[in-house]
Amino acid sequence: QVQLVESGGGSVQVGGSLKLSCVLSGIDMGTTNCLSWFRQAPGKERAGVGGVLTGGATPFYPNSVKGRFTISLDKDQNTLYLQMNSLKPEDTAMYYCAARPNRAYCNTDASSYTFWGHGTQVTISS
Numbered sequence: 221q222v223q224l225v226e227s228g229g230g231s232v233q234v235g236g237s238l239k240l241s242c243v244l245s246g247i248d249m250g251t252t253n254c255l256s257w258f259r260q261a262p263g264k265e266r267a268g269v270g271g272v273l274t275g276g277a278t279p280f281y282p283n284s285v286k287g288r289f290t291i292s293l294d295k296d297q298n299t300l301y302l303q304m305n306s307l308k309p310e311d312t313a314m315y316y317c318a319a320r321p322n323r324a325y326c327n328t329d330a331s332s333y334t335f336w337g338h339g340t341q342v343t344i345s346s
Contacts, residue, residue, distance in 0.1 A: 222246035222335045224317050229340030236307050242300040242317030249274050249295045254326035257302045259313035268328030307344045314339040
């Protein structure tokens, strides 16, 4: 049974940092899977903020967060992280981790992800 559980959200001021965690269970880290972070603000579509393959490829990021967000994966702890720096009000959203098992590449198409966590709220105040 696959489960993804996010934590680490909260409220911070503009320019601050947060580190989100996603504990994954039921995902075989020995095979190639895509693990990604998405976010969804009220009234907006769910958007990808980056992903990484469990095989060890370099994470990818959209331009909106490149240089500010960093994804990392601790296979021993089965945990995916999202380090967010230089936060802006437009980063306010519910953040989700998602998994595409047995896939050789990642993308930002939310409909292509099989498993999702319940999300953790991030609020940036000015």
